[in-house]
Amino acid sequence: MNIKDIAKLAGVSAATVSKIINHKDAGISPETRERVQKLVKEYQYTPYAGVKAEQNSYTIALLSDFDSPAHEALMRGTERALSENGYSLLVLNLAGGSERELKSLQIASSRNLNGVIFFGSQSPCAASIEALRKLRLPVMLLGVGEKVPRFLQAGLDVAKAARLGVRQLAQQGHERIGCLLEGEGPFAQQMLNGYIYYGYEHKLRYDKKYVYRSFSGVENGKAGLEDLVRKGVTALFCQNEEIAAGVYQAAEIAGLSIPEDLSVACLTARMSLPFFHPALCAVRLPVQELGEYAARCLIEWIERGDKTGLQPFEAAAQLLPGGSVAAPKQSAKARQKIVVVGSMNMDVMIRVPDFPRPGETVLSPSVNLVPGGKGANQAAGVGKLGGNVWMIGKIGNDREGKLLYQSLYDNNVNMDGVTIDDARATGKAYITVTGAGESTIVVYPGANGKLSAVYLRQNVNLFDHAKYCLLPTENPPEVIDCAIRIARNRGVRVIMKPAAVDRLDSQLLSGLFLLVPNEKEIGLLCPGLDTIEEKAKHFLKRGVENVIITLGERGCVLCNQQETTHFKAANFHPVDTTGAADCFIGALAVSLSEGNGLHAAIRFATFAAGISITREGVQPALPDRAALSVYADEIYE
Incomplete structure (x- = not known):
């Protein structure tokens, strides 16, 4: 950067610039003087720099991104190596993109330097590469992937360091590990590569939904936790300590x-990392060592006049143990498998002020399409709460079927038991919801009607190692019978929701672990009996182990041979009660699968159902662990 460059940028003559910097600027307007002085400061212009450059200054410039979490460590390492060898350090900022890069390089060109170290969050732009070459100085590029002729290059093995961090989490038993990245630069990509590679290497399924990207450190961490915990992750690996x-x-x-x-x-x-409690487990990248290495290489090049024969950078990442990593409460192996055999529908939600009377026309303020079906709802409820759940069902080869499939997949449901039927459309449920939150439902079975005993027997392996089978009775009768027989043969406990039926075969009930009707359903099944307890005992006599009758806002009743116990409902204001029972059953199964007793599981399920009725729809309303954790003191009291 010379006086002519400053003059060109200011739009004045070189003589005018000379007068201003030598304080001989009488007669020059204040605006012109201010503009020239600003450029002189911004580009750190030094008069007669060309003459001074003939002398050896023993100075190396570090061009680094001041916003990078690695900047401080890199500068510390560079400065240490330079001071030990009698060199001084000039530090220039790269934060701000290619324009800032070029300004910093113009400043460097005006200084009497012996070499340059370039460490940016991104690779230098083409103009910066050309400007570095014009310096005709030894240059070390750090963290750059592509080879650039005439320069030394070194970098960190971020992918290997990421594998070390993911391994630390996986060795504790975590299988759903989230990855929080900042931006989409080469550093973030290398970290993602290491995260993915470790998963492939150790047969952990990579799923892009477990990767969260943003462009702000702390805020990225906050948003990423909310998003990924909802998807069932038990551990998070972050790009830096800010996240x-x-x-x-x-x-x-x-x-x-x-x-x-x-x-x-x-x-x-x-x-x-002293400011985290508990102490944060981290993988320390050898950034300070990289700074020392870069400085020593440049010094050797400068003093020998030759860059050949330099040793490669070999410092490895180091694990910093901390108290922030432990085994998950329930690893995938400990989370007992839950199989759901049931319907998968696209729900058509129609809101009305009140139910229409016969012959009456009522206008609806809104109609929405949301994924549903009792089987799919229960599976999504289990998956959203972190359960190990497998769905068995059928959908049509249409838009609704694709939406249903994606919704369950996004809620962590294993879809190996779901088949697409080209002959029938996806099932639909037409749900009318009043302002009071009450609902009526009309169901078109569609592809659900093609679910058969033959199909179940063809997929009998899906019941292997399962602990519970969720079985709503809107399936065809032969499917219900076959599912129960398969479950019995494999020691799988069946939890049945008696929907859309007015009788149940005694052979199906014998040995049934749990029957969960609501008040209306048990009334249809036991029309001649008066009290809740009498109706429950009707099924206990037929071989059912436990009966839970859900009573809406009045809670539920558990009946078995040892007790009849009433559980209060959680205190939530209803917006839409559709699917509350499915949410209750899914949450109940999750809690049981984690080894909890029936009372604890009912309390857990009661709060899950309570949260669900405060939201519209069914699957979108299902709570996750984060939502339930707010009420932990009440659930586990």
Whole structure:
């Protein structure tokens, strides 16, 4: 950068610039003087720099992104190596993109330097590469993937470091590990590559829904935790400590304990992370060592006049153990398998002020399409709460079927037992909801009607190692009978929802673990009996082990041979009660699958159903662990 360059940028003559910097600017307007002085400061212009450059200054410039979490460590390492060898350090900022890069390089060109170290969050732009070449100085590029002729290059093996961090989480038993990235630059991509590679190498299924990207550190952590915990992850691996700090803050707000409820680890450039409680487990990237290496290589090149024969950078990432990582409460192996055999419908939600009377026309303020069906709802409820759930059912080869499939997949449901039927449309349920939250339902079975005993027997392996089978009775009778027989043969406990039936065969009831009707359903099944207890005992005499009768806002009643116990409903204001029973059953199964007793499982399910009725729809209304954690003191009292 010379006086002519400053003059061109200011739109004045070189003589005018000379007068201003030598304080001989009488007669020059204040605006012109201010414009020239601003450019002189911005580009750090030094008069007669060309003459001074003939002398050896023993100075190396570090061009680094000041916003990068690695900047401080890199500068510390570079400065240490330079001072030990009698060199000084000039630090220039790269944060701000290619325009800032070029300005910093113009400043460097005006200084009497012996070499340059370039460490950016991104690879240098083409104009910056050309500007570096014009310096005609030894240059070290750090963190750049592509080879650039005439320069030295070195970088960090971020992918290998990421594998080390993911391994630390996986060795504790975590299988659903979320990855929180900042931006889409090469550093984030290398970290993602390591995260994916470790999964492939150790047969952990990579799923892009477990990857969250943003462009703000702490806020990324907060948003990422909310998004990924909802999807059932038990551990989070963060790109840097700023994101991890956001995770810690959001976990405290959500009532999640680290590491009891969620394990957290991250990459870092620091030697230690003293401000996290519990101490944050991290993989330390050897950034300071990289700075020392870069400085020593440049010094050797400068003083020998030759860059050949330099040793490659070999420092490895280091694990910093912390208290933020522990075994998950329930690993996939410990979470007992739950199989759901049931219907999959597209729900047509029609809101009305009141139910129309015969012959009456009522206008609806809104109509919505949402994924539903009792089988699909129960499976989604289990998956959203982190259960190990497998769906068995049929959908049509149409838009509704694709939406249903995607909704269940997004809610962590294994879809190996779901088949697409080209002959029939996806089932539909036409649901009318009043302002009071009450509902009526008309169902078109569609592809659900093609679910058969033959299909179940062809997929009998899906019941292997299962603990519970959720079985709503809107399936064809032969399917219900076959599912129960398969479950009995494999020691799988059946939880049945008696929907859309007015009788149940005694052979189906014998040995049934749990029957969960609502008040209307049990009234249809036992029309001659008066009390809830009498109706429940009717099924206990026929071999059912436990009966839970759901009573809406009045809670539910558990009946078995040992007790008749009433459980209060959770205190939530209803917006839409559709699907509350499916939510209750799914949450009940999850709690039981985690080894909890029936009373604890009912309390857990009661709050899950309570949260669901405060939201519209069925699957979109199903709560996740984060939502339930807010009420942990009441659930587990």
